Amino acid sequence: MEWWIILGIAASASIDNLGAGISYGVRNIRINLLANSIIAGIGFLFALTGLLFGQWLSQVLPGILPTLFAALLLGVIGLRIILLSLPREEKGRVRAEARERSLPTFTKILEEPELADLDASGDISWWEAVPLGIALSPSTP
Numbered sequence: 001m002e003w004w005i006i007l008g009i010a011a012s013a014s015i016d017n018l019g020a021g022i023s024y025g026v027r028n029i030r031i032n033l034l035a036n037s038i039i040a041g042i043g044f045l046f047a048l049t050g051l052l053f054g055q056w057l058s059q060v061l062p063g064i065l066p067t068l069f070a071a072l073l074l075g076v077i078g079l080r081i082i083l084l085s086l087p088r089e090e091k092g093r094v095r096a097e098a099r100e101r102s103l104p105t106f107t108k109i110l111e112e113p114e115l116a117d118l119d120a121s122g123d124i125s126w127w128e129a130v131p132l133g134i135a136l137s138p139s140t141p
Contacts, residue, residue, distance in 0.1 A: 009047070020136055024124070029117055035129035042133030 024031060031039070058066040108115055116132040117124055124132065 020132075029122055029124060031124045031129070034126050035124045035132075038126055038129040039133035039136060042130065043137045046134075046137035 021031070054066075054070070057069065061069065116128055116135070118128055119125075
């Protein structure tokens with residue numbers, strides 16, 4: 001039974017990566033084996049850190065508190081996702097222009113995958129794979 005849970009977690013963590021891979025393929029942006037390995041390694045480290053932290057919390061907190069903490073955390077994350085999906089008014093043109101000139105954030109990389117290709121070469125190099133790996137990791141809010 002534990003293997004089914006592990007496979008379910010692995011599949012759910014890989015859905016974002018599958019979507020990003022399809023998006024990069026449609027835009028003719030290639031991800032070489034080294035960059036793909038770095039992305040997978042970063043995703044693994046984030047998932048492992050989350051699992052170890054959850055195990056530690058379940059040992060430290062007594063009784064039902066770990067379950068309540070997990071439910072509260074998932075509720076906050078869900079609420080944040082809902083609030084981010086609502087349309088907002090832009091607070092001025094200067095802020096929008098400054099945001100466009102800055103380096104892409106993890107959220108921008110997920111919304112527009114071609115932003116991870118910083119040198120616009122059509123190929124994701126190993127140093128461009130690091131922010132992409134963090135953006136695609138399962139624990140990144």
